[in-house]
Amino acid sequence: MTYRQTTEFFLYDWLNVESLNQRTRFADHSRETFDSVLDTCEKIARDKFAPFNRIADTEEPWFDGEKVHLPESSHAAARAFQESGMLAAAQDYEIGGMQLPCVVEMAANSFFSKAGIGIGGGGMLTSGNANLLMAHGTELQKQVFARNEFAGRFYGTMCLSEPQAGSSLSDVVTRATPDGSDFESDPFGPRYRLRGNKMWISNGEHELSENIIHLVLAKIPDAEGKLVPGTKGISLFIVPKKLVDAQGQLTGERNDVALAGLNHKLGYRGIPNTLLNFGEGKYPVRGSAGAIGYLVGKAGDGLRCMFHMMNEARIAVGLGAATLGYAGYEASLEYARNRPQGRPMGVGGKDAKQPQVPIIQHADVKRMLLAQKSYCEGAVALELYCARLVDELHTGDEAGAKEAHLLLEMLTPIAKSWPSEWCLEANSLAIQVLGGYGYTRDFPVEQYWRDNRLNMIHEGTHGIQALDLLGRKVVMDGGKGLALLASKMNGTIERAMAVPELAAHGNALAGALKAVGNATKSAWATGNPEEALANATPYLQAFGHTVLAWIWLDVALCARRQPESDLTQGKLAAARYFFHYELPKVPAWLKVVETRDDTCRSMDDAWF
Numbered sequence: 001m002t003y004r005q006t007t008e009f010f011l012y013d014w015l016n017v018e019s020l021n022q023r024t025r026f027a028d029h030s031r032e033t034f035d036s037v038l039d040t041c042e043k044i045a046r047d048k049f050a051p052f053n054r055i056a057d058t059e060e061p062w063f064d065g066e067k068v069h070l071p072e073s074s075h076a077a078a079r080a081f082q083e084s085g086m087l088a089a090a091q092d093y094e095i096g097g098m099q100l101p102c103v104v105e106m107a108a109n110s111f112f113s114k115a116g117i118g119i120g121g122g123g124m125l126t127s128g129n130a131n132l133l134m135a136h137g138t139e140l141q142k143q144v145f146a147r148n149e150f151a152g153r154f155y156g157t158m159c160l161s162e163p164q165a166g167s168s169l170s171d172v173v174t175r176a177t178p179d180g181s182d183f184e185s186d187p188f189g190p191r192y193r194l195r196g197n198k199m200w201i202s203n204g205e206h207e208l209s210e211n212i213i214h215l216v217l218a219k220i221p222d223a224e225g226k227l228v229p230g231t232k233g234i235s236l237f238i239v240p241k242k243l244v245d246a247q248g249q250l251t252g253e254r255n256d257v258a259l260a261g262l263n264h265k266l267g268y269r270g271i272p273n274t275l276l277n278f279g280e281g282k283y284p285v286r287g288s289a290g291a292i293g294y295l296v297g298k299a300g301d302g303l304r305c306m307f308h309m310m311n312e313a314r315i316a317v318g319l320g321a322a323t324l325g326y327a328g329y330e331a332s333l334e335y336a337r338n339r340p341q342g343r344p345m346g347v348g349g350k351d352a353k354q355p356q357v358p359i360i361q362h363a364d365v366k367r368m369l370l371a372q373k374s375y376c377e378g379a380v381a382l383e384l385y386c387a388r389l390v391d392e393l394h395t396g397d398e399a400g401a402k403e404a405h406l407l408l409e410m411l412t413p414i415a416k417s418w419p420s421e422w423c424l425e426a427n428s429l430a431i432q433v434l435g436g437y438g439y440t441r442d443f444p445v446e447q448y449w450r451d452n453r454l455n456m457i458h459e460g461t462h463g464i465q466a467l468d469l470l471g472r473k474v475v476m477d478g479g480k481g482l483a484l485l486a487s488k489m490n491g492t493i494e495r496a497m498a499v500p501e502l503a504a505h506g507n508a509l510a511g512a513l514k515a516v517g518n519a520t521k522s523a524w525a526t527g528n529p530e531e532a533l534a535n536a537t538p539y540l541q542a543f544g545h546t547v548l549a550w551i552w553l554d555v556a557l558c559a560r561r562q563p564e565s566d567l568t569q570g571k572l573a574a575a576r577y578f579f580h581y582e583l584p585k586v587p588a589w590l591k592v593v594e595t596r597d598d599t600c601r602s603m604d605d606a607w608f
Contacts, residue, residue, distance in 0.1 A: 001567045003114065003326055004042060007107050009567060010381050014558045015388050020101050023395045034104050040084055041108040048073075048080040049116035056118045056270030057447050061206070063262055068205045068272050077119045078208045081112065082152030087127050091134075095147050102394075103387040106319055110380070114323035117451055118270030122155055122203040124316045129156025129215055132309040133238070136297045138189050144248040145213050145238055153248075155209040158309055159198040159216040159239075159276065166200070167464050169303065170231045174198065174218040174278060176293060186294065187246045193290030194218050194239060195279035197260070200458070204274030205241075205259040210250065212241040214257065215309070216278065216293060217302050228300075236302035237293030239278065243285065256291040258282040267450030311408075313459045314416035315386050321455040322379035325423025328430035328448040329372040335434050335443070336360035336369060359433075367581075368433050372426040374574040374582065378548045379419035381555055386415045403484065410473055410481040411547065417465040418544035420455035427452050466536035469543060471529065474520050482520065489513055489550045496553055499560060505553050505579045512546045512586045519590040526596070534601040535592045542589035549583045 011017045012031065020026045052073035059071045081087070089105040091097025100108075112120040130149035133141055148154040165171035174196025178184075183191045194216060198204075205212070216237045219227045227233060243253040260275040281289035297305045340356040359365045389411075392404035427449035431438035438445045456462050474482045489509065496506030519539065523532040556575040559568040592599070 001570055003111075003323075003330070004038070005567055006377055006380065007038070007110070007384075009571070010384050010555075011103065011107055013562060014381070014555055015103060015384060017101060017103055017388070020103075020391060020395070025099055025395050026101055028099070029101075034100075037089070037098070037100065037104060037108045038111075041086065041111045044080045044084055045111035045115035048077045049112055049119050052077065052119065053116035053270075054444070054447065056116060057267070057451075060264065060269050061262060061272040063205070063259060067207055068259070068262070068274075070206060070208070070270070070272070074119055074270060075208060077116070078122070078152075081120060081123050087123060087130075087152055088150035091150055096150060101388075102390040103384055106316070106387040107384060109316075110319055110323050113320040114327050116270065117320050117324060118268050121268070121271045121320070122206075122208065124313065124320075125158065125203055126152075126154075126156040128309045128312050128316070129158065129213060131312060132215065132305060133296065135308050136236075136305045137238075140187055140246060141189065141238060141294065141296065144188070144244060144246065145240070148211075148248050149213060153209060154211040154213050154240075155203060155206070156213045157201055157203055157215065158306070158313070159201050159204075159214050160306065160310075161200050162197055163199045163275070167461055169217065169234065170229070172196075172217055172219065172234065173227060174216065175227060176218040176220050176235060176237055177290075179290070179292065188238070188294040190295040190299075192218075192220070192237060192293045192295065193279060193288075194237060194293045195290055198276045198278065200263065201274045201276050202271050202458075204272065204276050206272055210242075211244065214239040214241070214276070215296070215306070217306060218293070220299055231303050232300055234302040235299050236296040236305045238296055239291050239293040243292065253285055254283045256281065256283045256285050256289055266453055267447065268454045310459060311412055314412055315383060315390075317455050317459045318379065318386075318415040318417075318419040319383040321419035321423045321452055322376055322383060324448050324452040324455075325372065325376040325379065325419070325426035328427040328445050329369070329376050331443065331445050331448070332372065332430035332433035332438075333360075333369055335437075336365050365433060368429045370574060370577040371581070372429050373570070374552070374578040375419075375422040375426045377571070377574055378552055378555075378578065379423050381551050382411075382418065382548065383415055385551065386411055406481050406484050407488070409476070410485045413465040413469040413473060413540065414544045414547050416459060417456075417462055417540055418548060420452075421462065421541070421544075422548075424449065424452045424456065462540070463537060466540035467533055470520070470523060470536040470539045471533050475524065479520075482517075485547075486513060486517065489546075492550055492554045492557065495557055499557065502553065502556055502560070505549075505556065505575065508579055508583055509546070509549050509553055512542075512549060512583055515587060515590050516543055516546050519593040522594040523596060530601065531596045531598070535597060538589040539593045542586045542593070545582055545586050545589075549578060552578045 018031050021029050055071050055073055061068050061070050088097040089100045090102055126149050130146040133146040149156050162172050176192040176194045179191045179193045216239045217234050219233045220235050241257055243251045243255055245251055256279050258277045258280055260277045263273040279290040336359050339359050341359050343354050389404040389408050392400050430445040437443055493506040493510050496502040552575040556572055559571040562568045
């Protein structure tokens with residue numbers, strides 16, 4: 001089955017997105033308009049992204065001292081994406097948007113990440129940047145910065161990490177000081193001068209747009225000129241590469257933001273990754289050094305504002321990981337169907353006179369392909385389910401919105417981390433299916449693996465997601481989020497128990513869910529965070545597999561209701577694989593969590 005067919009199955013048969021058209025915001029839409037958007041994005045991805053994915057990998061961005069250069073194909077792809085209107089797809093008609101449901105927007109954008117994630121990732125950052133400003137910016141900040149990003153005139157970044165502070169944002173030292181006595185009277189909001197360094201900034205410098213709008217986390221010094229320790233002192237600032245006036249026109253002034261260098265990456269090479277210096281004096285502006293920045297929201301509220309973009313990005317990263325895994329799956333499936341090698345087991349299996357068979361006829365190759373299918377399709381389903389929750393959050397009734405918010409809180413760490421780990425494993429299996437050929441650059445599967453390896457790192461590393469899940473999400477509000485998620489799973493289990501072919505899966509999921517609950521209580525039995533969180537990553541893995549088993553069981557129930565076809569049989573087979581081969585891993589992961597095993601935390605560094 002094609003990726004498009006699978007996507008349509010999830011959207012229309014499983015998630016019933018057509019029902020959203022009954023809501024006022026989406027009333028102009030129908031399946032016809034949704035399909036039209038999918039058609040457009042699939043075509044642009046096929047014509048402008050996929051043919052140049054290898055070029056984006058081999059012709060890395062380079063800096064001539066003034067400009068960062070990208071292949072012309074990257075410029076063409078960016079133009080095509082801008083012209084598609086997808087940067088503003090979910091926005092109001094009044095600002096050039098389509099008022100698409102988030103779930104349809106993400107499904108459509110997934111064609112770009114699948115075809116060439118190293119080419120199109122800047123669009124995700126730009127729309128996320130603009131969405132944050134629409135939520136927390138002033139009216140003029142929305143008008144000038146966000147709307148020009150939605151139109152593709154400006155591109156956006158997020159500047160969080162620093163060379164000495166990656167995941168530990170409380171340790172950022174970039175500082176922002178009021179710019180003169182009139183700093184509060186600037187039309188864009190309180191104006192500051194920023195000085196510091198930001199590391200790992202994707203699309204931090206390029207020529208794909210007229211301007212680059214950096215969203216920068218920095219600390220405002222106290223009355224004594226000292227930085228407030230921790231995250232409470234962090235504020236958020238708009239720092240444009242080029243200054244603009246209140247009408248959004250470039251003033252001709254370059255802001256004091258300088259490229260210090262490009263990071264040369266293992267994969268994901270089409271997007272320049274940069275180290276930026278703010279306020280070093282290379283481009284003094286308006287008579288002095290210091291990059292001009294405008295406060296977003298309230299002082300000290302920067303991290304809360306930035307999480308608006310970070311949470312959106314985490315779901316997008318998960319979907320990107322899923323589609324990269326799916327691209328590898330498709331490539332290895334095609335290879336397995338066409339590569340003759342070996343003969344069937346049994347009578348005559350060693351008779352060299354017998355014709356060879358395609359390797360897809362061998363059980364172990366089917367195992368590797370089924371694993372990929374279960375990982376990647378399950379991950380796509382999870383991400384689209386989360387996007388459907390976003391629509392419920394913004395357009396549902398009060399009770400539905402409250403429930404969607406709580407479920408998103410619980411699922412976001414899984415939506416980011418699980419595809420990043422297991423769709424990377426799918427890419428590894430794709431290489432294995434191709435054997436020696438998979439390890440060469442003659443086939444794309446090695447690039448998919450390299451591109452996907454980033455997703456366990458950026459937008460919150462695997463370990464950070466684990467600490468967030470076990471340290472905060474499952475215990476917040478007395479465990480209300482975990483209880484709600486468990487009730488959703490139990491609802492699916494009850495429906496499955498009424499279907500003889502799925503009853504065993506329902507029992508297995510019930511057992512895994514109970515084990516997760518017991519492990520959660522055991523981890524926190526002493527109330528000591530050091531003991532509870534020492535094995536947070538195995539907990540994340542077990543929790544993630546339990547969530548994906550739930551997703552697959554719900555998808556299987558949907559497939560059982562449809563007329564029998566290759567598509568539905570494939571979904572049922574993938575679900576069966578996941579329950580037989582993957583879900584049994586959960587108890588082993590949870591064992592160290594339940595016992596608060598101290599092997600890792602008690603390890604002395606000298607013993608290494």
